Amino acid sequence: MGKDVGGLGFRDLLIFNKALIAKQCWKLISRPNSLTARVLKGCYYPNTSFLVAKPLPSGSMIWKGLIWGRDIIEAGSRWRIGNGSSVKIYGDRWLPRPVTFKTVSPQILDEHTTVSDLFISPGVWDMTCIRASFHVDDAEAILSLPLSSSDLPDRLIWHFEKSRDYYVRSGYQVGCDWMSQASSSRLGRLNDWWNYLWRLRIPPKIKHFIWKACHHWLPTLVNLARSGVKTDVLCSQCKRKAETTCHALWGCPKAKHNRTGCDFLVGIWWGDESHFQDLMVLCANKLASRDFEIFCVLLWRTWFKRNQKVHGNWCDTSEDVLGWSVCFLNEFQNTNWPDEKHKNVAQATKMNWVNPDVGTFKVNTAAVSNGNHYKTGIGVIVRDHKGLVMGAITQPILSLYSPQVAKAIAILKGIQFAMEKDLLPTVIESDAKGVVELINRGVTPCSDVGVITTDILALLATRPISIVYSSRPTNIVAVKLAKIASLATSSKIWVNSAPLSVENLVRGDYTC
Structure with a gap:
């Protein structure tokens, strides 16, 4: 189980083996012309694809294993839309929305309708048809998909990697999520708790102590009795109640005495029979991080003193447990996280826009997403070697793209604008x-x-255009234009000028 779900990060070997086999399944899909893929296709699915091939009783162990591992590919893959001719709108997995990747709108169009029927022309969505035929959530998901004007084939991609190629690490995670039978709401809350525990700035041995206590794996007398050890379950310190995890660390008078002076715990009540993990979640939500770290150390010290009493028949009752816990934590944190003021911090230097070479134009591009209005703003500005503005664009797009896709579109718009105005090289x-x-x-x-x-590479093939990276401070004018575009209702083009709202920024860049 992963640490975020209450384990120690050890892999589930069954799911891991399935993820490894899924890698071979992915190779069959992504490399259909390989010898292995052609042999298996000829034997088991000559007239169909691997994803819909059926298991055969007479199939080899290799084939049965591949079918077994295919479940993970089916759970985490979707179609990337190219020309849209091979992907059906209903039934196929093509929307960038886990876990189904399918449309949820009622079927209005014919069941055999393909995604290409939603195009006005190659590379352009039919927004009117999409908004009329799909629920708003589906429509927004569809319009967030970028399209190419080239005749690209549709391609199966792995959704859970940025590269969209399958990796065992993400396949294993998909397998774990797919196999999980836990309630999603409770699992989400517990995930937050476990992640919070492992991020605490306390010694690892104390983290593992808390982890064991939450799972009721501390050798309290009640837990020993549950394991079959014949023992009296009455608390060995107070002799009043059964020694559960909660009683030993929280409810016992000795434990309460150890918390003397813990003002941050005032108002928190918890019963001896309650689940210790729920107590920790409650305290984690109510206490500041520093106070909760002290509380964890104090619990660990309380258990240590309990063991002194039970196994050593002695205990230093005069010890200030809270004071000891604070000193212990301070020493640990000061050693592992020294004060930031002792670190050398490099002074930030101002970065300016740099003029292009004589006879060359520079085009700065940027994109900004506006989630409130479900728009993406594109900003483009062109300047010559003197820093004089040759043109600018603000273009709102009624789709909300990922940042990487939006900035790629901005680069494409910049290239097209430079070509239209013959601003080359x-x-x-x-x-x-x-x-x-x-x-x-x-x-x-x-x-x-x-x-x-x-599309960008196709335009660059025969034009004197180069693409370079610039840091955001040197691209501030284009970013401002993109922000303007994200709030606009229509595109605007300026020739030999720029919007008044960016003139001061342009003058700040001017270095003739």
Whole structure:
């Protein structure tokens, strides 16, 4: 079980083996021309695809194993839309929305309708048809998918990796989620608690002590009796109640004495028969992080003193447990997290926009998402070697794209604008480092951004245009234009000028 669900991070070997086999399934799908894929297709699914192939009683152990591992691929994959001709609107998994990836709207169109029927033209969604045929959630999910003007084939991608390629690590996680039978609401609350525990700045041995206590794995007398050990369950310290985990660490008079001076625990009441983990979740929600860390150390020290009494027949009753816990925690934290003021902090230096070479134009592009209005704003500005503005664009798009896709679209718009106005040769600057690296490597990944980089690379093939990365401070004018676009209702183009709202920023960049 993972640490976020109450385990210690050890893998479930059954699910892990399934994720490993799913890797081989992915190779059959992504490399259909390989020898292995062609042999298996000829034997088991000559007229269909691997995803819908049926298990055969006479199939080999290899084939049965692949069918067993295919469940994970089915749970975590979806179609990336290219030309949309091979993906059915109803039934196929193509929306970027786990866990079904399918539309939930009532069926209005014909069941055999493909995604390509939702295009006005290649690369352009029919917004009127989409909003009339689908529920608003489905419509927004559809319009968030980027389209290419090129005739790209539809492609199966792995949703849970940025590269959209299958990795065993994410396949294992999908398998764990798929196999889990726990209530999602309670599981979500407990996930928050476990993550909070493992992030505490306390010694690992105390984290594991709390972890064992939450699972009732401390050797209290009640837990020993449940395990078959013949013993009296009456608390060995107070001789009043059964020694449960909650009683030993919270309800026993000795435990209460150890909490003397803990003002941050005033008002928290908990019964001896209650679940200790629920007590910890309650305290974690009510206490400040520092106070909760002290509380965890105090519980660990309380258990230590209980063991001194039970196994050593002695206990230092004069010890200030709270004071000891605070000193212990301070020493641990000061050793492992020294004061930030002792670190050397590099002074931030102001970064300015740099003029292009003489005879070259520079195009800065940016994109900003507006979740409230479900829009993406595109900003483009073109300047010459003197820093003079040659043109600018603000373009709102009625779709909410991921940041990487939106910035790739902004680069594409910048290239198209420079070509339309014959502002060549051109240097395109963007603060999307990952997208710039993909373009300069000539890579068209199978992710959604790959749909846009395909069009960009096609334009760059025969034009004197280069793409470079620029930090956000040097791209501030384009960012401002993108913010304006995200609030606008229509596109605007300026020639040899820029909006009044960015003139001061342009003058700040001017370095002739």
